[in-house]
Amino acid sequence: MPAATAGKTAQGLLLDVDGPIASPVSRTVPAGIISDLLTLAAAGWPVVFNTGRSDAFIREQVMAPMIASGIPAGVTFHAVCEKGATWFSFTADGAGEVFVDRGLALPVSFADDVRDLVEEKYADLMFFDETKLAMVSVEQTLTATNADYLVGQRAFDDDALEIMHSHDMGACRLDREEPDSNGDIEYRVDPTIISTDIESVRVGKDVGAERALTLVAPFMDIPRTWRTVGDSRTDYAMADYLHEQGFDVAHVDVRPADGVPAKPYDVMTEGELIHEEAGAAFLARCVASLS
The missing domain is CATH 3.30.70 (Alpha-Beta Plaits)
Incomplete structure (x- = not known):
């Protein structure tokens, strides 16, 4: 994967899909989010989708529009699906093997x-x-x-x-x-x-977070700073796991009306914005931080 932008430290992104990335109404991903994810990955930020969705959904709604927009050479995205039970990686050449934990x-x-x-x-x-x-x-x-x-x-x-x-x-x-x-x-x-x-009961967003680190490790040094993004209380398990492992983490909650729990790390929101609009605002700020 390309090196981080000069003078900037790469952060890891661990993203739920339904809500913060894909619209819960249309189930599609806005073009602006696709563009910003490509920009951040090209700048050396590891991008991992940690979702309850299937690999087929990620290939259709996330990978396909990314390939159509142009995934840069050397960039690899990772997807942990079904809350840690399945996983795969993809590049401009398409999806790699899908792995399934049959247990x-x-x-x-x-x-x-x-x-x-x-x-x-x-x-x-x-x-x-x-x-x-x-x-x-x-x-x-x-x-x-x-x-x-x-x-x-x-x-x-x-x-x-x-x-x-x-x-x-x-x-x-x-x-x-x-x-x-x-x-x-x-x-x-x-x-x-x-x-x-x-x-x-052995799957969960914490399992997905652990799997995400193993997927990123062969491609780069794992960043010490991560941002997790989700729309449900169970998504906090991503940040919980990373915090327990000693990473500098903050969680972005795109549906805070459900209640924001007290956590030992920062919890971020995007004002009155929710779902993919909040996700888009957060990613736009990440892109702006590159300059």
Whole structure:
């Protein structure tokens, strides 16, 4: 990867995708964000996407527009997907091999039952994400309103838990304090504003952050300063992990209305801006810092 701009110290960027990078409405990435990420990577900043999204989504919505805009020679981007369960890197030549931690994958029979549930009961509100390789996810359709989806999501999450019980899968819900199983908790149901992820309890944004460092290390000296960006409380786990490892980190929260927790590192916001508009403002300031 190219050296950092003369006189400037490269910072690492660890970015959630839905919300701060991709619009939660259109699911696409604004051209300005693509341009700024390319500029920062060309200046020697490691850029890693740390997302619950699949590798297929990153290839389509992030990698493809970057390649179309022109990824500079020598620049490599990294993507940790499905909250650490899958990962790959990409350059101007396209995506490299996609790696999957099979030990984190959910049973195929459970995924089949969830697919049937969506098709039979919730198809007007959500679709089954066929691109996931380890977790099981459903997502709001583009034609449904978010208000309607969120109502249906609560019923879906309850139904999904019933299916998990029928498969003897110990599970809990992140939006409830008490577990939904008397047995060992191996899986969790994680609802977001446009989706529900059903996943191993051993995945998470901290797992993604650890994976990110291993991906960056072969390409450059790992920067001591990092900025993590996310739109949910679970995204703080990225900064938590880096702080625990001794890095200088600050977290950028692009949806602070959900509540900003007290942290031993700086938490940044972009005024009244939220989601991809806040992400764009933050990245623009990063680019301005290069001059």
